[in-house]
Amino acid sequence: MRAVVQNGYGSAAVLRTAEVGRPAVADGEVLVEVAAAGLDRGVWHLMTGKPYAARLALGRPRNRVAGMDVAGTVAAVGAKVTRFAVGDEVFGVGRGSFAEYAVAGEDKLVHKPAGLGFAQAAVVAVSGVTALRAVRIAGRVRPGQHVLVLGASGGVGSYAVQLAKASGARVTGVCSTAKADLVRSLGADDVIDYTTTDFADSGQRYDLIVDIGGRSRFARLRRALTPRGTLVVVGGEGGGQVLGMGRTLHALALSPFVRQRLTAIVAVPGRADLETLRGLIVSGELAPAVGATYPLDRAPEAVRVLEAGQARGKIAIAIGARIPNGR
Incomplete structure (x- = not known):
């Protein structure tokens, strides 16, 4: 089968398309014929081996197939799988989704809503959870x-804006000038262009700040919070190249000594969260924002776009014939 693999850590140049064997399926696993895969920052971290602690944990990649987010059709099921059958359309998280076939644990998949396209479904799991x-x-x-x-x-x-809005909150999104229209279309009540306006100096105070960019100092973030507000640090961006946990540890260490609540998350997608997202998609409260779709052999180009901060919403990688190739 065709797949995007890497033999070492580095830039997008380490990625290449190759023919590899179809993965084996264990008793509790599902083999998915991949229609589309999603690109997220986790793929970039695994490609580069940054933070460097990841290299100690994972060792040297050898023909490792890239990709985690997946959407497609069940091609085979393990002996202990009960929730899925061959032919079911599914989405979730698998191993090596930048390929024609990928394996996923039964508890890492849910059924794809009938009205949701494969490219949209492929970008839900990691970022949505x-x-x-x-x-x-x-x-x-x-x-x-x-x-x-x-x-x-x-x-x-793009998901955080929609989820906060669906929860009845007033939402302000921070982005660049070129992406303000996208953020408004997601339901944001207000948009701050960070190229012209500093959110911390606007005088507005927020009950909840979700910090995904990882570039703002904690003093600035806390200045924009209400006295009892909550700051959530997402992921390891801006957390250092060795452990990648600098901002997370800082938030958790500081929180007991201030009135504001400072916390962080590292999400691991599972069935319960995926079912919640599926329900929100079916109800119309959540819609994946796919800004671009790339064919499998252009996956390195897609990674470069993500790395440069040029992605609008999510990027999908088209693998199956049912997804139009190209942007």
């Missing part, structure tokens, strides 16, 4: 609160 946990679990958003989303035009941010 991260946003769900940031806004509703760690952030404890409530109706009537004012929420600020830093990095509102990216993968996680």
